[in-house]
């Protein structure tokens with residue numbers, strides 16, 4: 001397979017995910033020039049200083065008309081506005097992809113907003129991240145050996161799909177394809193639910209009248225369980241709302257599981273508790 005070369009990449013949202021994509025492609029020698037757009041001028045300047053982008057872009061034909069690839073790496077609640085703003089400027093060959101953590105909502109928005117460019121839109125989600133945000137958090141190795149999911153549509157152009165796949169592979173990711181609904185159901189269980197649990201647990205401790213002493217005595221276990229509660233509140237608000245049906249189903253299942261544990265504790269059922277813990281450790 002010929003090595004991927006992207007002449008011009010435009011990254012909208014030069015934070016952890018967009019910034020790391022640009023850095024990884026640069027490190028792989030897979031991109032010539034990277035332009036960036038963002039909501040915060042401070043962050044955009046930082047992206048320039050850190051050589052994540054080569055120049056700032058603008059919402060105009062000069063930025064998008066001859067772009068080979070555009071990555072949308074903004075919170076999913078921002079996708080519609082961004083798609084609407086760029087749609088008139090996308091060139092006839094420009095491929096658009098996104099990194100949003102939910103896929104059914106982003107796909108529905110793309111159908112509404114991307115008009116003539118829809119067939120060159122390849123929905124995606126890198127299954128990699130950290131709890132940090134912004135350009136300063138970006139690093140080239142973020143996607144190495146991690147999974148990347150693409151959720152192409154029936155009418156997605158084969159060449160566009162293949163180029164986006166190659167781009168993620170150039171970042172070091174292993175790329176898989178799922179249907180948008182499958183993606184959202186799976187991620188609700190193993191990503192969205194754990195984030196909600198971490199946020200909720202920290203909130204519960206913080207509201208306790210003895211909160212400062214409780215935090216003072218919290219050690220490794222608490223830290224491991226709650227590290228992700230320092231993730232971006234905006235990003236997680238948007239993900240939870242976008243995937244709320246699947247998330248509510250997972251929360252219901254989890255509540256059922258907690259009920260089982262509660263009943264074991266009420267009965268003082270050592271055998272059942274140990275069996276549950278052993279099963280979980282094994283899994």
Ligand code: NAD
Pocket residue numbers: 012013014015016017018037038039040043073074075076078081082099100101102125126127128129130131132133134135232235239
């Ligand atoms: P981030 O906060 O680090 O970066 C997002 C950037 O988008 C910020 O720089 C912000 O200024 C910019 N932005 C916000 N609204 C904008 C707008 N309307 N126009 C232009 N720029 C705008 O967040 P991130 O972690 O890089 O997440 C980006 C996307 O990737 C989100 O959709 C998120 O769900 C997804 N994602 C995140 C992770 C993760 O672990 N952080 C993993 C996979 C996918």
